[in-house]
């Protein structure tokens with residue numbers, strides 16, 4: 001591997017939907033290794049909606065400084081090592097960022113055993129359904145949604161990695177599952193996953209009525225990946241003691257002023273509760289959740305979709321595309 005690598009850095013803070021000039025592709029010479037360090041060649045990295053907040057600092061983590069490499073989950077190969085923990089050829093997962101390679105200390109990485117992966121559970125699942133998106137679905141649904149068989153759940157951005165996983169898990173727990181997604185193709189995909197009903201929000205003029213029609217007896221759990229008007233439309237359809245899980249607010253990330261919630265009286269009349277999650281709060285339970293989900297995948301009751309683009313050059317476009325819905329599943333960039 002060449003010691004000169006390319007990486008994307010933050011060149012300008014976005015004011016609305018990010019534009020390509022917010023990112024700069026720079027060449028960087030990797031340093032010689034010091035003790036207990038590794039050189040990693042990136043194979044895959046992710047582009048995530050949640051990164052949008054970090055670009056401005058409106059997040060639970062600090063704003064990414066200008067000039068820093070854009071952060072993301074990645075899978076890479078150890079190509080040089082002065083660490084007793086890692087040998088050349090080991091595959092690892094960690095916060096590699098939008099880069100072709102890096103030198104770092106030997107902490108904060110997780111070794112991936114190739115023997116644990118195959119055509120069903122691919123190694124890329126480690127940064128997808130068995131990584132942040134899948135774990136968000138798992139803990140958001142179970143810990144905050146507190147689902148009970150027979151209840152009705154509505155999930156927004158249902159065709160995305162978080163939404164699609166949430167819906168399948170909810171179905172396996174005996175819930176009546178309704179997805180909201182944009183466009184016919186995504187709605188078809190959501191139906192194929194086994195959701196009971198799907199609402200194409202791009203084809204609806206009245207979301208309140210569309211949810212009411214899909215859920216005539218009301219909604220027990222709203223798993224929110226979108227926020228804004230969609231959240232408001234769900235709130236007025238909630239049943240008594242309904243739970244709202246705030247996973248993501250993608251319709252709000254690019255707005256200078258949030259839309260906010262208008263129907264707050266409904267929280268009193270219907271004894272609603274609403275809770276947000278940061279998936280990393282559940283880190284000490286990740287291993288069990290990953291093992292359980294890998295088992296479901298192998299049993300054929302949980303499927304996942306990946307949307308993989310080739311080459312580091314397209315990373316900003318792939319990221320920006322998340323905000324106009326052009327991803328079909330977990331969006332990853334393949335470097336080699």
Ligand SMILES: NC(=O)c1ccc[n+]([C@@H]2O[C@H](COP(=O)([O-])OP(=O)(O)OC[C@H]3O[C@@H](n4cnc5c(N)ncnc54)[C@H](OP(=O)(O)O)[C@@H]3O)[C@@H](O)[C@H]2O)c1
Pocket residue numbers: 048049050132133136157158159160161162163180181182183186225226246247248249250251252277278279280322323324325326327329
């Ligand atoms: N809380 C946590 O710890 C945590 C961790 C990971 C992710 N998240 C959040 O979970 C949510 C889902 O993440 P994901 O990785 O599965 O990505 P995702 O759902 O694939 O996100 C992209 C999708 O969002 C939808 N979208 C974009 N702009 C929209 C808008 N204005 N209105 C309605 N829908 C819009 C589009 O789908 P359509 O084509 O259907 O519109 C797009 O394809 C995100 O909000 C993310 O920030 C939270």
